Amino acid sequence: MIFCQACGTTNREGSRFCNQCGARLSETADIACPRCGAPNAPDAPHCQKCGLDLARGRNDVWEGPLPRVEVPEEGTPEAPEQPRRRPEGVPLRRRPHGLPPWLDSAEQPEEASSELEAGALLPGEGELALERDEGEWSGEAIPIEPVVGVPYRARERPEQPPTPEEQKAADLFAAVSAEDVFASLQPGAEEEQSERAGRPETWLRVLVALTLLVAVIVPVLLRGGPLSAEGSVPAPVAAAARAIQQVPPGATVLVAFEYDAGLAGDLQPVAEAVIGEFLSRDLHILTVSTQPEGAALAEMALERVLRARGDAGARSRVVNLGYLTGGQAAIRALAVSIPSVIRSDWEGRPLAGNPAVAGLGGAGTLPLVVVLGRDLLAVQAWIEQLGAPFNTPLVAGVPALVEPALVPYQTAGRLQGVVGGLAGAAAFERLAGRPGVGVRSLAAVRAGAWAAGLLAITANIGFALGRLLRRRGP
Amino acid sequence: MRRILPALVALLVGLVVLLDYFLENPVLDALGSFLLEGAIILAAFALLLGLWNLLLVHERKVRRRERGWPASIVILLSTLGGLAVGLAGWRSGALDWFYRYVLFPLEASTGALLAFVVVSAAVRLWRLGSLEGTVMLVVGAIVLAGTLLPQGGALGVLTPLREWIVSVPALAAVRGILLGVALGIMATGLRVLLWIDRPYE
Amino acid sequence: MDLLRLLWETTSITPEGLTALAGLLAFAALILALTLRASRVGPFAVRPLAAAERVRGVLGRAMETGEPLHVALGIGGIGDVSTADTLAGLSLVSFLADRGALAEVPVRVRLAQPTALVGAIAVLQRGAEVTGYPEAYEPTQAAFVAPVPLAYAAGTAEALRLEPPAANAMVGAFGAEVLLPAQAGREQPQMVQVGGTSDPSTLPLLFAMTEAPLLGEEVYALGAAFGRADHTGSLAAQDVFRALVAFGIVLGAVLALVIA
Numbered sequence: 001m002i003f004c005q006a007c008g009t010t011n012r013e014g015s016r017f018c019n020q021c022g023a024r025l026s027e028t029a030d031i032a033c034p035r036c037g038a039p040n041a042p043d044a045p046h047c048q049k050c051g052l053d054l055a056r057g058r059n060d061v062w063e064g065p066l067p068r069v070e071v072p073e074e075g076t077p078e079a080p081e082q083p084r085r086r087p088e089g090v091p092l093r094r095r096p097h098g099l100p101p102w103l104d105s106a107e108q109p110e111e112a113s114s115e116l117e118a119g120a121l122l123p124g125e126g127e128l129a130l131e132r133d134e135g136e137w138s139g140e141a142i143p144i145e146p147v148v149g150v151p152y153r154a155r156e157r158p159e160q161p162p163t164p165e166e167q168k169a170a171d172l173f174a175a176v177s178a179e180d181v182f183a184s185l186q187p188g189a190e191e192e193q194s195e196r197a198g199r200p201e202t203w204l205r206v207l208v209a210l211t212l213l214v215a216v217i218v219p220v221l222l223r224g225g226p227l228s229a230e231g232s233v234p235a236p237v238a239a240a241a242r243a244i245q246q247v248p249p250g251a252t253v254l255v256a257f258e259y260d261a262g263l264a265g266d267l268q269p270v271a272e273a274v275i276g277e278f279l280s281r282d283l284h285i286l287t288v289s290t291q292p293e294g295a296a297l298a299e300m301a302l303e304r305v306l307r308a309r310g311d312a313g314a315r316s317r318v319v320n321l322g323y324l325t326g327g328q329a330a331i332r333a334l335a336v337s338i339p340s341v342i343r344s345d346w347e348g349r350p351l352a353g354n355p356a357v358a359g360l361g362g363a364g365t366l367p368l369v370v371v372l373g374r375d376l377l378a379v380q381a382w383i384e385q386l387g388a389p390f391n392t393p394l395v396a397g398v399p400a401l402v403e404p405a406l407v408p409y410q411t412a413g414r415l416q417g418v419v420g421g422l423a424g425a426a427a428f429e430r431l432a433g434r435p436g437v438g439v440r441s442l443a444a445v446r447a448g449a450w451a452a453g454l455l456a457i458t459a460n461i462g463f464a465l466g467r468l469l470r471r472r473g474p
Numbered sequence: 475m476r477r478i479l480p481a482l483v484a485l486l487v488g489l490v491v492l493l494d495y496f497l498e499n500p501v502l503d504a505l506g507s508f509l510l511e512g513a514i515i516l517a518a519f520a521l522l523l524g525l526w527n528l529l530l531v532h533e534r535k536v537r538r539r540e541r542g543w544p545a546s547i548v549i550l551l552s553t554l555g556g557l558a559v560g561l562a563g564w565r566s567g568a569l570d571w572f573y574r575y576v577l578f579p580l581e582a583s584t585g586a587l588l589a590f591v592v593v594s595a596a597v598r599l600w601r602l603g604s605l606e607g608t609v610m611l612v613v614g615a616i617v618l619a620g621t622l623l624p625q626g627g628a629l630g631v632l633t634p635l636r637e638w639i640v641s642v643p644a645l646a647a648v649r650g651i652l653l654g655v656a657l658g659i660m661a662t663g664l665r666v667l668l669w670i671d672r673p674y675e
Numbered sequence: 676m677d678l679l680r681l682l683w684e685t686t687s688i689t690p691e692g693l694t695a696l697a698g699l700l701a702f703a704a705l706i707l708a709l710t711l712r713a714s715r716v717g718p719f720a721v722r723p724l725a726a727a728e729r730v731r732g733v734l735g736r737a738m739e740t741g742e743p744l745h746v747a748l749g750i751g752g753i754g755d756v757s758t759a760d761t762l763a764g765l766s767l768v769s770f771l772a773d774r775g776a777l778a779e780v781p782v783r784v785r786l787a788q789p790t791a792l793v794g795a796i797a798v799l800q801r802g803a804e805v806t807g808y809p810e811a812y813e814p815t816q817a818a819f820v821a822p823v824p825l826a827y828a829a830g831t832a833e834a835l836r837l838e839p840p841a842a843n844a845m846v847g848a849f850g851a852e853v854l855l856p857a858q859a860g861r862e863q864p865q866m867v868q869v870g871g872t873s874d875p876s877t878l879p880l881l882f883a884m885t886e887a888p889l890l891g892e893e894v895y896a897l898g899a900a901f902g903r904a905d906h907t908g909s910l911a912a913q914d915v916f917r918a919l920v921a922f923g924i925v926l927g928a929v930l931a932l933v934i935a
Binding site: 204205208209212260261262263264265293296299300324325326327329330332333336337340341389404405407408411446448449450452453455456457459460463 | 503507511513518521570578581582585589611615618641648652
């Protein structure tokens with residue numbers, strides 16, 4: 001390094017003019033020591049300040065000992081913040097994870113450390129202080145020296161052209177920084193934000209609501225119309241009807257009401273159609289539910305059917321066993337023995353002496369059980385606890401949404417038939433020759449399905465076209 | 475002992491009920507039935523716990539005037555009122571009237587809302603921007619058309635296509651999911667039986 | 676001995692029952708062996724679940740903003756057919772309970788069955804105690820909404836609107852009523868929403884309404900995804916059995932074709 005004699009600025013070796021003031025640099029100008037920067041004569045063998053051998057070279061590594069590092073004592077303002085510690089007297093408990101005790105041969109410590117799994121620490125928290133054995137620290141400087149040396153002041157590197165990767169990265173950065181940051185404020189941007197947020201625009205929500213309302217109300221007002229025309233009977237419904245016809249007259253059947261009032265629109269017509277068919281075949285009917293509302297829904301369905309038939313005497317052939325807690329355990333217990341689980345009906349009348357349950361064992365011995373379930377799980381429970389172990393014939397009534405999920409059980413023979421939703425109820429009523437709520441509501445259901453389908457397809461096509469047009473720009 | 479006893483009870487009870495499912499034995503049957511009936515009674519008592527929790531949550535909301543506290547007052551009054559009516563005359567018509575003319579219409583209306591939400595979700599399918607959303611839309615359109623449109627003429631191909639979709643790819647997918655779910659359920663239950671999971675501790 | 680002989684003589688089993696019991700015992704042995712291996716040698720590799728990664732990511736945000744985290748356990752309970760789904764949801768609650776207690780992030784759990792309530796209370800309490808902050812647990816963290824599915828869904832949706840959490844995880848047994856809380860979640864643009872259930876008919880709804888759905892058996896892999904080494908053992912056992920069943924199905928189909 002060469003000192004400028006006019007302004008004192010250091011310049012690179014070989015420079016002829018000063019970078020700072022432009023003065024011509026003399027060949028006899030002082031040079032800077034590479035280690036301490038002190039000016040020295042150009043031909044000085046050693047630095048006058050630190051003694052570096054100037055003749056040997058400029059890339060010598062610092063060889064002297066490092067200054068000792070002073071770490072502030074605990075309690076001083078520079079001391080690190082103390083980590084959160086477990087309050088006194090609060091015992092640690094071992095997490096019951098990992099190997100079971102009868103397999104784990106390691107001794108179980110009385111107070112085991114917490115076992116947060118590897119890699120699952122909170123971000124930024126670092127290790128838990130609970131487990132650390134914080135030893136005593138004397139407060140002295142750390143008695144180590146680094147093995148790497150510290151180079152002296154770095155040289156300036158000669159300018160090098162960028163590599164292709166560096167150039168690519170630089171071009172990308174330039175392109176990104178040149179993008180129009182106000183594009184989000186363009187027309188249509190709010191819609192895009194709204195789409196990302198998942199909030200349908202208000203006008204779309206109103207359109208959906210009005211369309212569905214009109215689609216459902218108009219057929220009801222017109223009392224059917226072209227949409228109430230009969231279609232083919234689905235195979236699962238026909239199979240269900242066959243299974244019911246195979247039950248000998250005078251036998252006892254069980255109907256499980258495993259749904260709530262929210263799905264009553266889909267399943268009450270199925271319940272009424274099935275109960276009407278049972279009553280017309282002089283069967284005894286037991287109704288039960290493992291859902292809180294099932295018993296009340298069963299009563300409502302029974303009343304409607306008896307009112308429609310005008311046959312109040314048939315009520316004696318129906319027993320509402322009410323609501324049973326326990327889910328699958330209740331179904332299993334019922335399958336084994338009904339009288340040991342239920343001793344009185346829903347209204348509190350004792351079951352003993354009731355002709356509908358006289359001599360009855362478990363539900364597993366019945367010739368048919370109809371499960372009106374709100375979802376796959378409800379029907380699955382009855383299949384697992386009753387249908388499979390006892391080979392009891394089962395027919396399911398489910399909302400139309402759930403029907404496809406039951407097809408595997410049908411093909412495997414675990415379900416004799418499936419009546420799906422209002423459309424299934426309508427088909428069953430037609431087969432039985434007793435049109436009811438299902439047939440009367442079919443037109444409204446079809447109109448609603450048409451409206452929903454057309455709306456979904458049109459809206460999505462419209463959205464796709466709109467996005468295409470926005471991308472192409474004005 | 476404090477840790478071993480619950481684990482032992484869980485293991486024994488689980489084993490008895492499991493073996494009762496597979497084996498025919500009078501002792502096992504009697505034990506299994508006894509345990510199942512005990513489970514039914516426990517579930518009934520758990521309802522009381524649920525009731526206590528409901529009252530606690532909403533009482534605290536009202537006391538602290540948290541957001542939505544007026545609705546909590548309605549919940550508290552209707553819960554206690556329904557409980558009082560039920561206990562006083564559970565065989566009378568009052569509870570039945572309450573269910574038929576208040577609860578049933580409310581729930582049925584809420585159920586009707588689902589139709590609206592389903593359609594709202596359907597109109598946004600393409601906005602998901604994914605291949606799955608597009609496939610769902612196309613397949614849904616085909617199935618709907620196959621169900622609703624007349625079966626004659628050029629549209630006659632839609633009904634067999636719909637049948638094929640329901641009975642082949644959809645059925646295969648449902649079967650695959652149910653298979654995996656069944657294995658998952660078995661593994662979850664076995665983990666509890668083998669003490670690997672000890673949720674009761 | 677006489678007792679054993681008596682038991683042997685009075686016990687019978689159907690051929691199907693014997694096959695099923697043998698399969699179950701084999702599965703149990705495989706789970707044990709692989710869990711031992713996972714606990715002693717190291718966990719099996721688990722592919723990342725998008726829902727688990729989202730939950731981990733939003734946890735950091737919740738620490739800074741103080742927003743609560745919400746878990747909806749669905750309409751299932753413990754002891755019924757949806758026990759496994761509920762336990763899967765509780766494994767998520769367990770993961771959040773530990774970290775929530777450490778980082779002072781409130782965790783809210785809403786459920787529809789009192790048996791699930793017992794499990795949720797136990798998990799939340801234990802999470803607070805194990806991490807050494809028992810005061811972090813509040814009895815109202817777990818809330819029983821209603822035993823009826825639609826009422827539960829409506830109550831949960833309203834709760835999400837009143838106190839929007841940083842994330843809403845709907846993991847458990849759900850039917851179509853999941854749309855109501857999911858729609859409420861989508862109305863909050865900053866809320867991360869994930870969901871999973873084993874019911875195939877509900878999966879398309881979750882797919883359309885959540886950012887990271889858990890499809891079918893992925894729900895049961897949550898424990899392993901959150902770092903439970905022992906759960907990776909049972910997950911590996913499931914993979915083995917699934918492969919065997921798939922092989923059997925393909926073999927059966929080929930044989931049926933050949934014979935036909």
